[in-house]
Amino acid sequence: MMGARPRARGPSVKVLEHVMASVAVTCPVCRRVGSHLPPELPCACGVPVVLPLVDGGMGEPVERRDWGEEWLAVRCVACGRTTRWPRPAYGCPCGTLLRLAVEAAGAPGSVPLARRPGGLAPIRSARDAVTAAALHLGRLGHGEIHRAAQPAPAGVALAARGLLAHVEPSRRRLTVRDVECLWLAALAAGADPVGFTRGGPEPEAAASAVRLGVPLFALEATGLVRPLNEAAERLGR
Structure with a gap:
């Protein structure tokens, strides 16, 4: 049975970062630099999705809530499924709520991928x-x-x-x-x-x-x- 069926190639995707790291966030109001730990979000395939936040990016002050801007579509690097997740925000100590910058997609109109790792993630669980x-x-x-x-x-x-x-x-x-x-x-x-x-x-x-x-x-x-x-x-x- 093995090898008889031609296997469709999966999406050309990068490997998911499972061992997460904090990203630096700069507040445009007070110029203070803080840190934010991207959350793990559970894809339906069972692989955690890490939102591709820009490290060292300038946060955008949230002056009013807009439903379209509160959600972010991200493609899982394991299964290619696109899911909309709440866009993360960061509360600066100065009192400003910041919308965090996200890495741009590889092509216009495409959906950004989760961040890739620097190496193998150990299996502990x-x-x-x-x-x-x-x-x-x-x-x-x-x-x-x-x-x-x-x-x-x-x-x-x-x-x-x-x-x-x-x-x-x-x-x-x-x-x-x-x-x-x-x-x-x-x-x-x-x-x-x-x-x-x-x-x-x-x-x-x-x-x-x-x-x-x-x-x-x-x-x-x-x-x-x-x-x-x-x-x-x-x-x-």
Whole structure:
């Protein structure tokens, strides 16, 4: 089943910054420089979106509320989905409420992307694991990644066009049942199966994945996603 279907290339997107940093904000009224930590906003695919605020930008005083200016459309770098989020504001100690500057989109009329990271984000939590898996699928060329409509018996199920992925975000080892359930669910959906694990597969599960042709990837604590079998290695070529 793997390799028989041509895979549509995902959107040409940059990698999401998961380890956030504060941005400097300059108040045009008092010239004081403050700092603001961009919030993490939950995309429907499970990957947190970090708004692309300009570091060191000049804030715009909010003199009156305008509904159209209170919302910001940002494209998720993992799945390409565009969502409107409340535009962040910063309260300067001088009493001025500032609307924060956002990085311009790459082309006129396009939607800005979330900020990119300086390196791999370590995997410390279940959400980190799902984020790493979704971003890796994006690097493999899959776009529109989202939570699968049919949840997995255990772990988290992600889906894209022609693909069904099982992510075990805990340190529990993958079992034969996990691999077989993923393979059967993908077969029923007419999709290719892919598995991600933090704890690694049990020996019987690894053998079952080889027999069924299910690619398995290890989610390392450093953020590295490492292929565990030949089927996974073929996906990265």
